[in-house]
Amino acid sequence: MHAFPLLGHPAALLFRTPERLVTGNDVLHAAHALAATLPPRPIINLCRDRLYFTVAFCAAVLRGQYSVLPGSHAAGPLAHLLACYPDAAIVTDTDLPPCPRPAGMPVIRLSTLHAGGAGRPANPDIAAMQVVAHILTSGSTGTPVAHAKTWGGLNRRAQASTGLFTPVPGRVATIVGTVPPYHMYGFETTVIQPLVTGCISTTGPALFPADIRTRLEQGPQPCILLTTPLHLRTFLADPTPLPPIARVISATAPLDAATAERAERCWQAPVFEIYGSTETGSIATRRTTATQAWRLHSGIRLHPRPDGTASIHAPDTTSHVVADALRPLTPDTFRLEGRMTDIIKIAGQRTSLAGLNAILLGLPGVEDGTFLAPAPDAAPGQPVGRMEVVVVAPTRTAPDILAELRTRVPPAFLPRRVVRVSVLPRNELGKLTRAALLALVHGPRPATEATAPATTAQEAGCFSIAVDHPALAGHFPGNPIVPGAVVLSEVFGLMGVEPARLEQIKFLRPVRPGDTVRVTHTIQPLAFTCTVGTQVVAKGRLRNNAHG
Amino acid sequence: MAANPPSPSETEVAALIVETLQLDMPVSTIEMDAPLFGDGLGLDSIDALELSLAIKRQYGVELRSDTADKVDIFRSVRSLTHYIAAHATP
Numbered sequence: 001m002h003a004f005p006l007l008g009h010p011a012a013l014l015f016r017t018p019e020r021l022v023t024g025n026d027v028l029h030a031a032h033a034l035a036a037t038l039p040p041r042p043i044i045n046l047c048r049d050r051l052y053f054t055v056a057f058c059a060a061v062l063r064g065q066y067s068v069l070p071g072s073h074a075a076g077p078l079a080h081l082l083a084c085y086p087d088a089a090i091v092t093d094t095d096l097p098p099c100p101r102p103a104g105m106p107v108i109r110l111s112t113l114h115a116g117g118a119g120r121p122a123n124p125d126i127a128a129m130q131v132v133a134h135i136l137t138s139g140s141t142g143t144p145v146a147h148a149k150t151w152g153g154l155n156r157r158a159q160a161s162t163g164l165f166t167p168v169p170g171r172v173a174t175i176v177g178t179v180p181p182y183h184m185y186g187f188e189t190t191v192i193q194p195l196v197t198g199c200i201s202t203t204g205p206a207l208f209p210a211d212i213r214t215r216l217e218q219g220p221q222p223c224i225l226l227t228t229p230l231h232l233r234t235f236l237a238d239p240t241p242l243p244p245i246a247r248v249i250s251a252t253a254p255l256d257a258a259t260a261e262r263a264e265r266c267w268q269a270p271v272f273e274i275y276g277s278t279e280t281g282s283i284a285t286r287r288t289t290a291t292q293a294w295r296l297h298s299g300i301r302l303h304p305r306p307d308g309t310a311s312i313h314a315p316d317t318t319s320h321v322v323a324d325a326l327r328p329l330t331p332d333t334f335r336l337e338g339r340m341t342d343i344i345k346i347a348g349q350r351t352s353l354a355g356l357n358a359i360l361l362g363l364p365g366v367e368d369g370t371f372l373a374p375a376p377d378a379a380p381g382q383p384v385g386r387m388e389v390v391v392v393a394p395t396r397t398a399p400d401i402l403a404e405l406r407t408r409v410p411p412a413f414l415p416r417r418v419v420r421v422s423v424l425p426r427n428e429l430g431k432l433t434r435a436a437l438l439a440l441v442h443g444p445r446p447a448t449e450a451t452a453p454a455t456t457a458q459e460a461g462c463f464s465i466a467v468d469h470p471a472l473a474g475h476f477p478g479n480p481i482v483p484g485a486v487v488l489s490e491v492f493g494l495m496g497v498e499p500a501r502l503e504q505i506k507f508l509r510p511v512r513p514g515d516t517v518r519v520t521h522t523i524q525p526l527a528f529t530c531t532v533g534t535q536v537v538a539k540g541r542l543r544n545n546a547h548g
Numbered sequence: 549m550a551a552n553p554p555s556p557s558e559t560e561v562a563a564l565i566v567e568t569l570q571l572d573m574p575v576s577t578i579e580m581d582a583p584l585f586g587d588g589l590g591l592d593s594i595d596a597l598e599l600s601l602a603i604k605r606q607y608g609v610e611l612r613s614d615t616a617d618k619v620d621i622f623r624s625v626r627s628l629t630h631y632i633a634a635h636a637t638p
Contacts, residue, residue, distance in 0.1 A: 204613075205612070205613030206613075207593055207596065207597055207600075207613055208596075208597060208600045208610075208611050208612050208613060209600070209601075209610075210610050210611065210612035211612055211613050214612070230594055231594075231597065234594075234597050234598055234601055237601055238601055238604065240610075386569075386570070398573075399573050399574075399577060402573065411585070411592035411595075412592050412594070416569060416570045416571060417570055417571075
């Protein structure tokens, strides 16, 4: 049976807090002191500070226990988690959210860390097969599913990633992480990586660009900015320069090449992406601007399956089937051909689209509707993508629906917009395509508001949809029809109004690719008519103001 | 019912929040004292980040987590407005 020491480099600096540098031995001292006070139970690690979180994690390992990492600190999901682990104890460095907890569940509050003393604290070997963490994800029904992590699996992965976390050969790097320690990505990179390979992880706030500047200034150099596409886009939108960054690492969602290029130009640092999941941990990496081929971490093998997905095999972990379509290129590299569509990831949290839709359709008065996930490849400088909801609910208002969802959906997945429509743009099979929904929801913003009311019909313009329009791909093979949503998108573009104002739409005849569609509209009431030749193909009415 | 009508700058900040975060609600329905995060508007840290950029663009005020209690700044539209007013350069 093999084992790995709890700390790979106990004498090294492992954490940079806003006040001081912390060595591995400091972490061990504090962990031993805390371990002595812990009940013989698994711990639910609710510490938000990265150092406190790490000390609590190590203390549990020293006691032969595992840490449960919450997917969310929000009261609802947390209450569920506590109920799933009634025999655990809570360790926290902040006030607990007001949520019910099982009777007798101990709460250990960490307000300071034991400073340690002279001498070298014990740094025991931990069996590779010891389960040290349970990480929770939302299952397809919304019920959390726990994934057990062994010390050997985490340890080997960190060792395999040494190169990624060594941007300047021969020098120890500092990781400035914008992700919390209790999600798999942040846990592997900002907690386990320092413990195993001896790099430095920063603690303290790392949300606003000003925070990031402070963290990077404190260093020590060279620094790695470890973040997500959402954070990257907002950091790039801030004009104030950042201190030197040696490398940028992004994960949790696909990073588009344009944002990666912009980051590389702006910060003069290569941008690497990590591919992984809560179940597998990180398994591969690539430099976004250089290649589409992902390189597997050493020791990880990929076995393609007939359905285009693959199973992942790594030492000291159970094999896992990823639901993405992966195509092996060489024994060490693969190409990501497609992401599974049901799982939505925002800001490192994930949930299932089916689960969200079940909540939406369960609301009184909701006849039909769907959540619409943000595009994973929003243009740089654009606001980060958030969920939207398209709903058929004649008796409900959008704020109503939003208010109800607020009590049931975690903030990250709460729709930022609820678009009411009279009918969803379902195709003849009753399926909603993403293209149709996007066209319905994302019309161009209004260029200018109409200044003079008019009751006579005005010419808005003409449009024609080419046969090779992306929205037509795969739809109605052999008998192409322009989806209603595409027609609407063009109409809104010509009229310069927001699609959210749509009140009523009737598609009277099919529009075919190549047809020239003429659009006329009136201002009072705000309405439009689409014609092809002499035939009316669609008519619609809009609200006169955005929130009317 | 709020006891005091919102001051213009609070309405302005509420409008900035609605516009920046593309919230689908009229500005007039936002309560100036209601929490922005958690049970109130249900915003999260990514919203706070986006909002911080909009505030910097509009008012030249840079938010940071460690100069003041972030929780206090984002407690409500009112507290955010106060923070901006106190830190804006005239």
